[in-house]
Amino acid sequence: MRKKFQYLLVTTFLVLGFSTSAAAGFYIGLQGGAGIVSDATGSDADGSVNFTYDAGYDGSILLGYNLGEEHPSIGKGRVELEFNTASNDLSGAEFVEGNFGAGGSVERTSIMVNTIGEYTTQSGIIIYALLGLGWAEISLDNVSVLGEPFVDDNNSQLAYQAGLGIGWKLSDHFIFDIGYRYYGTTDPEFTKQDGTNLDYEYASHRILAGLRLDF
């Protein structure tokens, strides 16, 4: 976990210093796509179980500011607030004896502060890299194993993400982009139906398409 944050801190500064010229100003945007939650290990007093998920939805509302060329003391790039929600159904649980059916879902609601660096090619394609930090509430909703209730609880944790993508200017004000982001949190802790603790992991691969309106 510590190494992940070290990489985030180092590359945050690199990202801010990696951008070409653009007009300064606010923007709003929408993003949507698929969220693929990584297989996660849940640990309790009896040992560890690996949970698997189906792909689910992932959507965000963006409010940001493009630094353009007008803030040389800070650097170039964009800074934005992202309000995000995502949901994935559980598909199975792996025990020592093998894989078994599991029900329920994992939900995510988060607010992220993202820094984005962009490079515009001669043909006008925008290549961007993104880093973000924020706060996420992770919910395990009605999770059951073979029909037996297991956990129904939520927990808030520090969140982080990193991503890459490409965009196109549709007009002077509208930009369309597609991209990939890796999203993770510090390990959440839940209370199971029997009152005991469950240590969990959460990480997601986000495949997104977005539309941004520059003011």
Added chain:
Amino acid sequence: MQLRIILLSCLLLVLSGCWTDEPTRSNTFIPLTSIEVSATYQSMANNTVNQYTAMGDFSGSFTRDITAEVTWAIENNTIADVSNAAGSEGLVTALSPGETTITANYDDLSGSELVVVTAAVLAGIEIIPQDAELQVGITEQYEAAGTFSDGSSQDVTILATWESSDMNVATIDNAGLATTLASGSTTITGAWQGIESNASLLVTDATLTAVTITPETATIAQGTTVQFEAEGTFSDDTPQDITDIVDWQSTDNGIGIIDTNGLAEGIAPGQADITASYDVGGNIISDTAVLTVSDAILESIIVTPENSTIQVGENLQYRATGTFSDNSEQDITELATWLTTNNSVGTFRTPDSRGLFSSDASGATIIKASFGGISGETLLTVVE
């Protein structure tokens, strides 16, 4: 250059979250569907003990020893008593001659077996080993085998009183575990119900110089077991089986675990080192073997001997050989659940030696061995 650093950082972040370790939790969500109760001895002499075992079948997916998880009860507690105390669950003590039933209960499920207490009295005791020669600093588990007036035999080790005539040479505890202290000779005595037997113990001044594990490498399928053994070499070049007294460790319990007797179980695919070590006055003597756990899946079971015929009263030891998806074969006799379709012909009554069939009457039955949802079977005919 900056782009490469950002791309590399993103890749490392992604890769760091891509894999999970193998699970270590048993599935307690699959319902227990049946309990099979068995005992070390078919009958027991009065005042002796007999260990009963409960094997749980979890919806046919897997079986597990649940002796310590069930609640034991005796129908007639004037004939026998059963322990539910930690460490001695299922241990029955005979109180008076007769027959009663023992039941293992788990929630709404139960399994039962007969408890037969005979009026046989102790006729003699044999101490095992009789004439032992051990090195200093070694422990040896003595056993007391009792023979009874009806010709039956039973282990009375934990019932006997143990003594060492020269406690400067060796001591022995209430469970028959002897520890050698110095070179010399002593006499080990085991006594019960007024009958005693002796065995000689010679302790040499040779010290342990090396430990050798066999096999050096072992490959097993996930969920199966392999027995490792440790042989000690001493300063007088004498060998000694020290499997039960060395300290067994696995370098990765997520891949393979090993118990105090050297029995290793494959938990998840991978490789782990198995070490056996012994402390000789602060100097650790050890050896290492490699345990490889494959992801092979059991595909079939062959039960042998096939289509056998025995006489009434005879026993027959069956073996179960599992064939796995990687074309490997493993003896899974000790892991399988053994069943017979016609209990009037005979049953499997000995948990410590699984697969041992004892015949009671003439007839035909199907012998079935099951493990991990896979079964194998064969026909057995019992004749007069």
